[in-house]
Amino acid sequence: MSASATALALRDWSAPELCKPTPDSTTTPVDARGADWRGLSVGALDLQNGNLCRADLRGTNLSEAKLEGCDLRLARYDSKTLFPEGFDVRSCGAVGPGAKLSGVFLNCTDLRGMDLRRASLMGAYLSGADLSGALLDGVRFTGSDLRHAVLRGALCRGSRFGGCQLDFADFRAADLTDAGLETAESLQGADFSGCIGLQPQIPALLSRPYKELDCWNPLTRSHTRDGLEVAR
Known part of the structure; x- marks a missing residue:
């Protein structure tokens, strides 16, 4: 990889915790480690094999999202967080009720x-x-x-x-x-x-x-x- 390509990648980089759920994003897998998504509705966002480790998902609507293979270790959820039907949130490593x-x-x-x-x-x-x-x-x-x-x-x-x-x-x-x-x-x-x-x-x-x-x-x-x- 050339030095110019490396510099360009660094200019375009943003911290995972600043990532916001944008359904039209073409960047996969999504890296939103430590992001604050409280109270947001992510729609049909593709989060397959993504990283939501330590993300705050309290009150977040993930009911239509694709969560296969998504890393949810230590992500925070509560009784108002909505997950896709059949998704076993209790065993995914996330922290909540x-x-x-x-x-x-x-x-x-x-x-x-x-x-x-x-x-x-x-x-x-x-x-x-x-x-x-x-x-x-x-x-x-x-x-x-x-x-x-x-x-x-x-x-x-x-x-x-x-x-x-x-x-x-x-x-x-x-x-x-x-x-x-x-x-x-x-x-x-x-x-x-x-x-x-x-x-x-x-x-x-x-x-x-x-x-x-x-x-x-x-x-x-x-x-x-x-x-x-x-x-x-």
Whole structure:
């Protein structure tokens, strides 16, 4: 390839995250990694073998799009996102309600306000992830790494935390009604200040080793025991 051709290609290049859905585009496969397509209707756009990894598809109408072979790993969707009939969005690697994400790496990911209700995150790596205000009702976190994760104000009703590492997790003001925390692997330094729905589990949680309960959380400036006793 000549130097002039290379220079021309660079002048015409645009970042994938700036890609917009244009049905008359002749550029295939589409590369829209990290693009923000929230609330858009893409029509019959050809996305076969395209790349929508990490794209924000919340509220997007993809019902007529061609998605065969499209990479949707870590793309975000919600209950208003429309997919083609018969498309199995839950198993495609995208993040949203009912998603099957067991064992996935989501360390330090910004998931604030995400709708993940009834998702499967068993054995997932979520250390340092920000799940503030997220809808986590019925989520299966069994065996997940949630160390230093932030779940402030999250709705965790009926979520399962058995075998989870919850060291220094921030649960302040979260709704933990019917959430299974008693069998967590460790909650050393976790902060439960202002939580609701936790009362039935508090006696069992307060019987855990003092090394967990009396551990100081330098971020929230509190001991794990403090938050549990206040919520009792």
